[in-house]
Amino acid sequence: MQQFLTNSDRVKDIIRGLSLTNSLFVSSIIIGEAHTGKKTLIKHLFPNITSIEGKDIQNITDIQKLLKDIDELIIFDFHKLPHKDKLDFGNKRIIATAENSLKINSIDEQFAFIYHMPPLSQRKEDIKLYCEIFAKEAKEKMAYEDFDTNNIDYNDVDISDNIKSLRADIYKKVFSTNLNKEDIINILREYFEDENIIQQGYKENISIVEIPLIEIGMKIFNSQLQLSKALGINRNTLRKKINEYSID
C-alpha cells in the first residue's frame, strides 16, 4: 500500500475528512496544483477501490455503465473528463482528484465535499520531511553514502513544481555532492558531444567552468585580491571576468 506522510495540519484535516466518508455514499474531490500528492493520498486511503483516469475516458456513458455494477469509484484527473458536468453520481461513493484549472462552480453542484490540497509553498513543514525522504531514496538508488541532509538549505530547494521538482532537486544535490573531478570531466565530455555546443565558441564554453569557479571563489575568499592569488591569475583579469559574467 502506498504510504502518505505529512506534517501539515491542513493535509491531516483532508485525511481525516476523507477517512470519515469510508462508510458513506457521498462524492468528494481534492483539487490542487499538479504534483502535490493528491493521487498518492487517495491511493493510500482507498487502496481497494476501482480507479480510472480522466484522460482515458472518451465518453461519460462509459462511466455511467461502470457505475451500474459498482458502488464506489475513484476518478483521477476529473478535469480531463469530457462533459463532466453531465455525470450523475447517483448514490455512489465517488472520490476524485483534479487540478486547479477546474472551475469551482462547475463542481459545486456535483460534489458534496471539496478539499483543497495546498501546494508545497503553503506547507513548509512538509518540505524538510520530503527532502529527507528523497535524499534517503537517492542515496539508496545511487548507492551513495556521503550526503548529510543537514547541509540542505530548505529555503533554497526547488518547489516550483511541488513534489516533482523537489524530488529532482534533492536527487541532483545528492548526485552532485558525490561527484569527483573525473565524474565532472565525463559529464562535460557528454555535454560537448553536441557539435552545436562546440560551435558556440571557446569563450562561451569556458564560462561553464569560470562562472561557478569565480562565484564560489568570491564567497570563500571574500576579496578579489585573495581569489586572484589563489587562482594564479592577474587581479585585472579577474575583475574583467567578474564584470563580464555580472557576478556580484
Place this chain on the structure above:
Amino acid sequence: MSTQSIDFKCMIEADSSPIVVFDAKGHILYLNSAAEILLGYVDKSELFTLATRYAPNTFGSKTTPVPLQYSHLSFYAVNVCYDCENWISIRLYFKPINTDNHKLDRDSFISTDINLLLDVALAMFKSEYGGKIKLMTDRDMPKFKVHQNNLSKLFRKVLNSFINSEILEISVAMGIGEIIIIDDERFQVIRLKFISDKRDISSDSDIEKLCSLMNIVPIFEKNRLVIDIPFIR
C-alpha cells in the same frame, strides 16, 4: 373507575402542543414542556393577550383559527378555556409543514447516522474556519433515511455561509411536536440549528433548492439558520 384518580396533568405535560394556564392578572400558574420551549421565542404577556382576545364569551372552551409565527415555530389555531374568573388556559396548535415540492424518492435514500455526516462536513469546514464551534447533539440519535450526497452538499453550503463569523453554535435534536407532511404522510422532524454572529445570505437560494430536493424545510434568519429534516425510517 372514577376519573378523579386519573392524573390529567401528566397527559397535558406530555402533550406536544404548548399549553399555558394564567391567573386573572396574567401570571403563569402552569405550563407544559412544549410551552417552556415556546416561551423562549415569545413573551408570556403576548400569550395572555391572545388568551383574552380569543376567549369564549362565557365559561367553556373555544378554538379559533389564528396563524401565528414565533421564530421557526408556526401555529394555525388556538384553543382558550376557562371555567371561572381565576384562571384561563391557552393551547396552541402546531401548523404541519407541507412539502409538496418533490415526491418522496425513497429508492435514493440510505439509512444514515446524521452525526457522522455532520462530523465529515465539520472536519472540512474547520480547516478553513477561524472561529469557535460549539456542537450540541444527541450521539444516540437513531438512523434515518436520507439522500446522503445531497444532505452533505447542504451541510457544506450551510456551514460555508458562516465562514466569516467568529462563533458558531450547532444543535441537533428531534423537533418536539412538529411534523412534516410529504405525500400525505406525516414524519417527525429532526431539527438542526445554526446560530452565529454573522451569516452570508448569498447562498440562501442554493440552500433552498437543495432543501426542496429532499423535502427539507429551511428557516432563514439574520444570523441563524434552521433546517427541519423529515425523519424517514
